[in-house]
Amino acid sequence: MNRSRALVGIGAVTVTALALAGCSAGGDAEPADLDTIEIMAPYLVTNAPEEGNEIETAVEDVVGVDLDITWVPNSSYGDKVNITLAGDDLPHVMVIQGKDPGFVRNAEAGAFWDLTDYLGDYENLATTFPEVQKASSVNGKVYGVYRARDVMREAVIIRKDWLANLGLDLPETTEDLQAIAKAFTEDDPDGNGQDDTYGIIVPKWPGTIGTNSPWDAMETWYGAGNRWTERDGELTPNFTTDEWLDAVQYERGLVEDGVVNADFATFDSANWNEPFLNGKGGIIIDVHSRAGVLINLFKESDPENFDQYVDVAGNLTGPDGELHALPTTGYSGFLAIPKAKVRTEAELRAVLEVLNDLNSAEAGPILNNGIEGVTYELEGDLAVAIDDAPQALKDTVLSYSQLGMNVTGFQGYLPKQASDYEQEMYDKRKEIEATDTESAEFDPSAPYVSPTYVSKGAQLDTIVADARIQYIAGQIDLDALKAAVELWRTSGGDDIITEINELASADS
Template sequence: MKKKKLGKLIAVNVLVASQLLLAACSNNSEKTGGDSKESYSLDSHLEVSWTAILHTPSPPTDVVLDKIEEATNTTINFNWVPDASKEERITAALASGELSDIVSLTMLTNSSVRQSLKSGMFWDVGEYLDDYDNLKLISEDIRKAASIDGKLYGVPFQKDLARSGLIIRKDWLDKLGLEVPKTLDELYEVARAFTEDDPDGNGKDDTTGFGDRSDLRYSSFKTLSSYFGTPNGWAVDENGKFTPEFETQAYKDTMNYSRKLYENGYLAQDFAVTAKTDQQQNFAQGKTGIYTGMVDIKNLKVMAKGVQDQMELVPVNKVAGPDGKYHIWSENSGVGGLMAFPKSEVESEEELKRILQFINDLIDEEVFMLMTGGIEGTHYELGENGEFKVLDDALWQKDVQPFASSRPSEITHSIVDADPSKQLANELIKENEEFAILDPTVPLDSATANERGTELQKIIVDATIKYIMGELDEKGFDAEVEKWRKSGGEQMITEYEEAYKKSQE
């Protein structure tokens, strides 16, 4: 064997396994002599290590993994990295150079990630995709959005163009005599009522309108800002001039809206230190009534089983802004990141091609269903009209759910969900494409963004959170924006403008 493999890292406690990311990757010293010349064919058995992001409390069991391996003729050694610590873990691994055969890079705007991609650390797979029946179907728009300077340093995770929106407790709306909000004012009133009017009827002051988390991009703030008409990251005018979103009035209007929510207690008071899993638990336990992210509607209902069995949810994708129109931000133009292949681990073109065949096989409908639903008859069943229904929520959570975020494509196959609210959410996510706002910098490159983009963005994120919490006034926020400009922001603007001009030639 070319590498020493570690076996299935399934039962590892991700909270205490500090070496989880690197454990299966410290193989470089063992790639010596003839072992590095192992031959590969597209139908040979593959042993592959994969650093993947975990969005659930625990890694999956072997039950579905065994079926995935059988279907793809592989042995897969997953190195699960909890979503809450992915930035720290991934950047540390990139810096050390100790990597897996496949690395899920979901933070394409992270400066360390972009630097690593541009450094030549990973294979450029652009010329290979059309050799595979599933990978060749990746659209040119997605390939372009996932590329840097025209090079595609991994297989793009294919996502819907815009998945954001709200999930609201419908049973609480009904109890309080409220309609599903259609405007920002109506949404504010729902947040107020969910906080002050005892929506759960227990006679206690123990509910909050908006649950939230510290990640501004995936918290309520980014979605609210798009409702207000804020550009997605950057605005570019007809002359090719770029303006960062936080220098627009719409962004400041969003900060004021969020600040008012926070001051009145209608926004979770601990949002600045809350992780995604805690935000979900708070919602599932009936502590909050508005959640951001329609795609999570089924997970929330599963989490609420036995705790909030009376819970009824409604997904909402259309909240009109001050201009009376609908807007929603697009996540990287339908790209959820890259499955990247380090040259230090994937040493030959033959090995790369075999791994690409593996990624291609994961998109086959059989494997997609394994990673989505599990084993038919055990985890799910299909109704007379093909409606998908989970048979045992607890079992599905344990065996199947953790694989969902590692599916190479969420758009190649579609499922009609037996749960009406989940199916409605799926349909609304598709509808979002009609009014999605794209980030114009996704296909562009900026040296400053690559080198210090994450550091610079932190200035704005911290300032925004402080403003919402009342720790900074408008003058103080503007001072932080000026700090951003002087620390490299102005150079970033210039570089994006130059790259944009070049792209238009």
Template sequence: MGKQRYKLAMAGLAASLAVSMLVGCSSNSGTSGAGDVLHITMMNQYSSPEPPRADNPFVKKIEEYTNTKLDITWIPGSAYNDKVNVSIASNDLPQVLMVQDPKSSSIINAQRSGMFWEVGPYLKDYPNLSKYNANPLVLNNISVDGKVYGLYRARALARQGIAFRQDWLDNLGLKQPQTIDELYNVIKAFTLDDPDKNGMKDTFGLVEAEDSNSGMGAAGLSGFRTIASFFGAPNQWEVRDGQAVPEFMTEENMEALKFYKRLYDEKLLNQDFAATKAGKQGEQFYQGKAGMMFTTLDFIITGGNEMKKANPDAKVDIVSRIKGPKGERVFATTGYFGVFLFPKATVKTEAELKQLLAFFDKIVDDEMIFNWTWGIEGVHHTKDSTGEPTISDQTAYSNEVSPLKQLPTYDGALMIWKGKGEADNKFRTMMKDNEAIAVTNPAEPLISQTAVEKGTELNKIITDARVKFITGAIDEAGYNKEIERWRTQGGEQIIRDYTELLAKQGN
């Protein structure tokens, strides 16, 4: 391994540094001959406090196992999309380019122009990619004009739920909520009934935050789509009488809005929710100010550990199935977070493409799935006399293994591991079981040029209307006027686009 070096994340962003392993992301790096070490250049993002270090032992583990030299330029997540766009515009590309959103305008245009290899026909030739990277629903979601250009980084389809203070429930003698009414009653009790037993009215039931990147119809509240699904609303879009209908134009959506407005009016919800940045609601939860938040189900591990630091006696638990008018429903995610694309400018032959696909296939075989889960034996985990593994150095695992989970297309997220413990396997089981009741977005694989060009500004109309309705700045008639404004400024064309595309698919 060479020395770790830093590169600018993008032109003009001097504060954003990209860290390269080895010699950086150079298009001059090539594949090797058969039997020799394969050099791979890649650009990827990191969300950890620091990028993976050049001397990371898990990097060396991957390289030794796959007979490769990895030259990865790590870009901070906050600067990543800009860096991708700059790289595409300048044609300064690695052999492997991770993109967060394959449906962004620039990426769609690049795929349509023939800049990247179409990889869909090759997946069947790789035992692990064909198993972990070939879900028909997800492949459809990432496809462009029916073609699959990338390997998707699989994520659980049904991973959303509710985290709450189980010790507060115990203090109040309440059971975990199973219906919308019970959910409301718990939120109310967490606000009014002194759940922490300190003799003061210093708690509130639900903490919310803005979430401007969660897609059409979901932006503005991080948990709104979860609540809307409980009320029976569609997942962003539905097909009704042959026409595409956005979620925010349905009666079920309005019922969910009224539920939120009730929470706001009764001060059961943090009054500054619209100004609370996405991801920051956890801080109020950890501080013991709030008793409930909508989040991903793995929060029972990540959030539970943080809560223990702040309050060792606190107990965190999760639920996901809340019965509403249409029974138990959860919204389905896209099933992926980012895709790996292979530029033809740097991957010049089919043979080189196959070598890269073989690398991604090998890092999700059975042995590596175990390693992604537990790390390296003697460094991150130990085994008992029966061979059962246990994480032995959580700090090293968090610093060395977790950040590199940006690399595999599947990391064993739904696999049940005995040594992971009851809480860990609980959320994995819940995510797997909830796939049976997950409501998908029928418009996810569709491309409306109007949505690509105007989606961001149109989403803001709905975002603002939702917040104004909840806070009482507008009533239902005012909300409907904002929907009409959305329609006249481009939304009606999006409806027509999706209706036509869905008809072609036979929906």
């Protein structure tokens, strides 16, 4: 179908006024017509959506223009982005999956529109999570509309039956966690008379410090910040703080007390669920979605009693009596607008109008849930998936969800759970998210790109990360751990601190 977003009449006056207000050069921006918007996006399923599908048609009805989407397999998407940016046939909008060095170079060279001063003019693009938008920026400049993800996912997942057997409550503090882990190790929580259980299950973590490992969570709870923190007006890595040293001593104590699996430095994270399912370990510190996975596994193995095994707590209060909650970055890439395709401010405004409509309450359920009566039914405010909907259409919905921004909150319908217990746990998860988000410790360094970190970061990251594991395992002492932090500093870390603070100062 042929639609035209013609910015004429009253609409032309409004958009022109906005364009003039946002134009730093103060020039006259003529209204732009836009009848088709070209988008490049990844798909994560087997096949790309077919042209003219039901989801595309429904979205076009909302946004008022035709969508010409180039779908690229996720496995080769990064290469496709680089090839596209090097060519002369760019779309109006590109999904950018992260702030990799290539994107940063292109953005700072002027390849994408700086949207910092524009997004606030659009009701559905003016984010309600400014910390996340800031984190998605490049040195304080916003080069895309971020794709929101859950800000708060951290949870303490715990064997509900073991708590009941020992008459214990869910933990609220790091002290509670230590006490419960000790009880799970020493007090026969499964009642089999054997000394065959332990408290916290920790795997070998594939990332370094600040990648939301169980250790990172505990260090944030102790008040060390999230990857970086602010001390005396200066941004600094969390591992340079006294609170971090206190936290790793706490972690070492857990290992020394035998309440963590002895093979935590080598235990494959692919098997993380197994000790919990098999009644060997009783606590997992990870994202709350893992609780849902565990519930489903217990549902398969014990359908009559599956509601007796899993409970969750949120982030824990630290020894200072405060809640320091560990968030995610809150986003997964963003939708960026190349200047080579969108050449004028008037054209930019027209594209932003489409993205504003794409992030509306009308478009959101289409992108996130599909077509009512075809892929889902509503029960109250909850979506119930229609199981016999065509698989191709279900896959198409998953693909179009890649275009969802949700910067003012989730725009679709939340899913209705299969049982009362599962609904109770899902609702509890949402309550924990809301409460913990109020105490989120965002990484203050996230917007800033240090040149030294770009060139040396991969090597520097391992210095303290390796020493942390060695210290927790009892292989080195505290002086050796401090020496590793000093080695990080002298090997380029101090340069990173200086550069990050200079960028933050320039952005303030």
